[in-house]
Amino acid sequence: MGLVQWLKGTFLCHLIICYGFLVSGLLVNLLQICTLPLWPINKQLARRINCKLGYSITSQSVALLEWWSGTEVTFYTDPENCQLYGKENAIVVLNHNFEIDFLCGWTFCDRFGVLGASKCLAKKELSYLPVIGWMWYFLEMVFIKRKWEEDERSFVQSLQNLRDYPKKFWFLLHCEGTRFTEEKHRISMEVAEKKGLPKLKHHLLPRTKGFWVAVQNLRGTVAAVYCCTLNFRNNETPTLLGVINGKKYHPDLYIRRIPLESVPEDEAECSVWLHKLYQEKDQFQEDYSQTGCFPGPVITPPRGPWALINWLGWTCLLLYPLCLLLVQLVNYGSILTILATVAFCSAVSVGVRWMIGQTEIKRSSSYGVPLNN
Numbered sequence: 001m002g003l004v005q006w007l008k009g010t011f012l013c014h015l016i017i018c019y020g021f022l023v024s025g026l027l028v029n030l031l032q033i034c035t036l037p038l039w040p041i042n043k044q045l046a047r048r049i050n051c052k053l054g055y056s057i058t059s060q061s062v063a064l065l066e067w068w069s070g071t072e073v074t075f076y077t078d079p080e081n082c083q084l085y086g087k088e089n090a091i092v093v094l095n096h097n098f099e100i101d102f103l104c105g106w107t108f109c110d111r112f113g114v115l116g117a118s119k120c121l122a123k124k125e126l127s128y129l130p131v132i133g134w135m136w137y138f139l140e141m142v143f144i145k146r147k148w149e150e151d152e153r154s155f156v157q158s159l160q161n162l163r164d165y166p167k168k169f170w171f172l173l174h175c176e177g178t179r180f181t182e183e184k185h186r187i188s189m190e191v192a193e194k195k196g197l198p199k200l201k202h203h204l205l206p207r208t209k210g211f212w213v214a215v216q217n218l219r220g221t222v223a224a225v226y227c228c229t230l231n232f233r234n235n236e237t238p239t240l241l242g243v244i245n246g247k248k249y250h251p252d253l254y255i256r257r258i259p260l261e262s263v264p265e266d267e268a269e270c271s272v273w274l275h276k277l278y279q280e281k282d283q284f285q286e287d288y289s290q291t292g293c294f295p296g297p298v299i300t301p302p303r304g305p306w307a308l309i310n311w312l313g314w315t316c317l318l319l320y321p322l323c324l325l326l327v328q329l330v331n332y333g334s335i336l337t338i339l340a341t342v343a344f345c346s347a348v349s350v351g352v353r354w355m356i357g358q359t360e361i362k363r364s365s366s367y368g369v370p371l372n373n
């Protein structure tokens, strides 16, 4: 193991990364609050500012993935369709098997210039996450409790609000509704059997209502559905902790562009259409497990410098006062202030570790197991 690789695994480096992320994130959250008075005066300007602020947080994770861990996503897609990515609004449908699928998704967004504005249909619990969840609130992310009777009104309203969004955005939907586990897979295949649907090997049975409602409410706003299928080479099981430790992974992402007009308007037909889409996705995953690659040519959109510049900028800006404080502490600090600093550092690492825990599949919710069906 080289010195650099060893350094990436040290607690000090992790503490610096977490401190930078948490403090810069909370400062950005504060700036987002400051945009509140602007909303009634100039809503579109407030939205544009919030996209930039959002980019300043999410691009740190992209920099961590791409520059720190050296992980590079390989994109498989039609080069002609690729010309349209980033130039149109789209609904993205993605499998939900990996702990860092959202990071790979953000990389895709960053390469096509839609990272700040992109959104997803997320479970309500994520809105309470400091930094990320609070940022999402200002980016008009759509949150649901996964209880349709309670969600319907706010879901439709949130989608309608996006109709005059001033920036190009992608709206991510994990139609499976929860992360893949063996137990959830077994149960959802029982549901598939009862409904007379073909069994899926690599996906849970998709829930179709959210997709249909999104398509219906975003018709005229969104041009296409991007059917995205993600997998990792060599059966890698990536984790966010692995990325922070500087471990390099090998993700492959297959993107198919489907014009929105080809998605049926009728709810029942749309549901059949989505099930068929998941059967195709399942076949791609099966072929991937045999061949180690997806169909279609590989494209390599350039990696821009801004994610790295933003990350280094925040790190330098925040490390300087921290170093000054530490020097002061060592020279003149009382036991009490030293203890307070140790407590602060511990709080930062415990807080961020808790946030990282939200990405871990072993902590996945019980959604999709019998009690919640």
Ligand SMILES: CCCCC/C=C\C/C=C\CCCCCCCC(=O)SCCNC(=O)CCNC(=O)[C@H](O)C(C)(C)COP(=O)(O)OP(=O)(O)OC[C@H]1O[C@@H](n2cnc3c(N)ncnc32)[C@H](O)[C@@H]1OP(=O)(O)O
Residues within 6 Å of the ligand: 092, 094, 102, 104, 105, 106, 108, 109, 118, 119, 120, 121, 122, 123, 126, 144, 146, 147, 148, 149, 170, 171, 172, 173, 174, 175, 176, 177, 178, 187, 188, 191, 204, 205, 206, 207, 208, 209, 210, 211, 228, 253, 368, 369, 373
């Ligand atoms: C790679 C590119 C990336 C681009 C990235 C772009 C943007 C990135 C931005 C941010 C990234 C952040 C990442 C964070 C990710 C967070 C993701 C989440 O939080 S996932 C959880 C929340 N999302 C969802 O739940 C969406 C999917 N669910 C739905 O859409 C649902 O339809 C619903 C809206 C929640 C409503 O669900 P409900 O169950 O009430 O209705 P349905 O009609 O859909 O389903 C009922 C139907 O399902 C049958 N059933 C029962 N059990 C199961 C089961 N286990 N599996 C499947 N189906 C089941 C049940 O019998 C009912 O059938 P029927 O209607 O016939 O009676």
Ligand SMILES: CCCCCCCCCCCCCCCCCC(=O)OC[C@@H](O)COP(=O)(O)O
Residues within 6 Å of the ligand: 017, 018, 021, 060, 061, 064, 102, 123, 126, 129, 132, 174, 177, 178, 179, 352, 355, 356, 358, 359, 363, 364, 365, 366, 367
């Ligand atoms: C420089 C950057 C440093 C990064 C330091 C670490 C920061 C920690 C960041 C935490 C980021 C949290 C993003 C949360 C996204 C998790 C998405 C997710 O996977 O949610 C699960 C739901 O879809 C389904 O839930 P389940 O029903 O499976 O339960």
